[in-house]
Amino acid sequence: MSAVDEVGGVAEAPPLRLAVIDLGAVRHNVQAVRALVGPAEVMAVVKANGYGHGAVQVARAAIDAGATWLGVADLDEALALRDAGLDVPVLAWLHGPQAGFTQAVLRSIDVGVSSVRQLDAIAATVAELRREVGAVARVQLKIDTGLGRNGACEAEWSALFGRAAELERSGEVVVTGLFSHLSNTSDEEDRAQLARLHSAVEQARVAGVVPPIIHLASTAGALRLPETRLSMVRLGIGMYGLSPFDDATSADLGLRPAMRVEGRVISVKRVPTGSAVSYGYTYRTSAESTLALVALGYADGIPRLGSNRAPVSIGGERFRVSGRIAMDQFVADVHDASVAVGDRVVLFGDPRDGHPSAEEWAEAAETINYEIVTRVGQRIERRYVS
Known part of the structure; x- marks a missing residue:
């Protein structure tokens, strides 16, 4: 079903990949x-x-x-x-x-x-x-x-x-x-x-x-x-x-991070204990669990080294990237959390808003925050707010 706005028109679908620049x-x-x-x-x-x-x-x-x-x-x-x-x-x-x-x-x-x-x-x-x-x-x-x-x-x-x-x-x-x-x-x-x-x-x-x-x-x-x-x-x-x-x-330092990178959950599946995730099976579920798929990958500048380590936020709750980050997508094991297709997934932003930071992604990818923001790809839509 299409989302409908308050005056009866079809609401614009949220972008699959988004960088909000404040x-x-x-x-x-x-x-x-x-x-x-x-x-x-x-x-x-x-x-x-x-x-x-x-x-x-x-x-x-x-x-x-x-x-x-x-x-x-x-x-x-x-x-x-x-x-x-x-x-x-x-x-x-x-x-x-x-x-x-x-x-x-x-x-x-x-x-x-x-x-x-x-x-x-x-x-x-x-x-x-x-x-x-x-x-x-x-x-x-x-x-x-x-x-x-x-x-x-x-x-x-x-x-x-x-x-x-x-x-x-x-x-x-x-x-x-x-x-x-x-x-x-x-x-x-x-x-x-x-x-x-x-x-x-x-x-x-x-x-x-x-x-x-x-x-x-x-x-x-x-x-x-x-x-x-x-x-x-x-x-x-x-x-x-x-x-x-x-x-x-x-x-x-009295500074405010200007970029927030986010995506959307595009698939949710319930899987049994021991289910393997993504290339090389570097991650397996430790119990019956829910896997959330996000359409962001290293083609978008999301560092592959963040696999199994980098944090994401879904519905205000923290999870980890689970398994290897692929070219266009990654998975987060959300365990028993209530997550649905279309939910917003924040990779990094301003920690004051409860989001993971670019520094956390840098630590997970063994790099620096400069690289995390600079490598954000052109496939990710930029939107400017003030």
């Missing part, structure tokens, strides 16, 4: 961090489709809450923000060897540069564009202070700063910032990185480059190491209401 929580989290780190500015990091939450929607909420910059990994992500009408400063910092910078220059996207080669490529782009239109590239110098990933290493700083100063003097680029990234290994290690950043800033000044914005800290540094806040902090995982720490929950 933009009110995003705004709350931005405002909470802004109040803590001010006068430092806040860059809202919306790379990887806003950590799976939706880059454009989260970006708008963050700007509404007082973020002044947006951060993404690559230029395609930055251009998508521009296409959506977001005209605030945007920084993109990860580029392939053949990356083209034309649209970045034309659309005022700040390009994070980690080498003289990248600076030369940007200068060549500006020279080509100036044949038809006046153009100046906005760049931020990315240096490696000890993380060992992207960024110019110390032996390259002199050449990078010298070339940047030369291009600023010729009017081809404007250096809007200088930045690095903490390892978050320990306060001692992070302070050592901060000292190296200060050294780099001084070397840049001597070379003739004086960037107006210096930034180093992401959520972890911003919350626990005030001296790393500098001109601006990059707010990533904290904006989505998740903790970057093993010893503090979201609630401890």
Whole structure:
């Protein structure tokens, strides 16, 4: 039978797979961090489709809450923000060897540069564009202070700063910032990185480059190491209401998780003692029991490592995934609980609402909460609430 609404029409069936994104929580989290780190500015990091939450929607909420910059990994992500009408400063910092910078220059996207080669490529782009239109590239110098990933290493700083100063003097680029990234290994290690950043800033000044914005800290540094806040902090995982720490929950930090992932029970069956469940028979019922089938699987980003360990909530009661998570579905042994086809199944959300947390799923899957939310697949419908 079809569900019928109060005026006699057919009610919309609930989606099979759903991620509810609370933009009110995003705004709350931005405002909470802004109040803590001010006068430092806040860059809202919306790379990887806003950590799976939706880059454009989260970006708008963050700007509404007082973020002044947006951060993404690559230029395609930055251009998508521009296409959506977001005209605030945007920084993109990860580029392939053949990356083209034309649209970045034309659309005022700040390009994070980690080498003289990248600076030369940007200068060549500006020279080509100036044949038809006046153009100046906005760049931020990315240096490696000890993380060992992207960024110019110390032996390259002199050449990078010298070339940047030369291009600023010729009017081809404007250096809007200088930045690095903490390892978050320990306060001692992070302070050592901060000292190296200060050294780099001084070397840049001597070379003739004086960037107006210096930034180093992401959520972890911003919350626990005030001296790393500098001109601006990059707010990533904290904006989505998740903790970057093993010893503090979201609630401890005054943050609200923004994502709730849920599905529906699509089948219920009563089975005898010893019934095996899913591939490999890694789970068998210990008594006569009820099995609830949920149409979510690793194709939707639900980690297979959560098999037999990860929690779910049905009707406000906690159960465990039972047996191996498959591509499109998993089973929960609900024992003698009253569960029916169509019941809502919450995988993770805000623990204050009684839901399992992304951290619990991360522990079950031997990973981190960042990965749990970021991997949520596109087959899962996103709905936005405030």
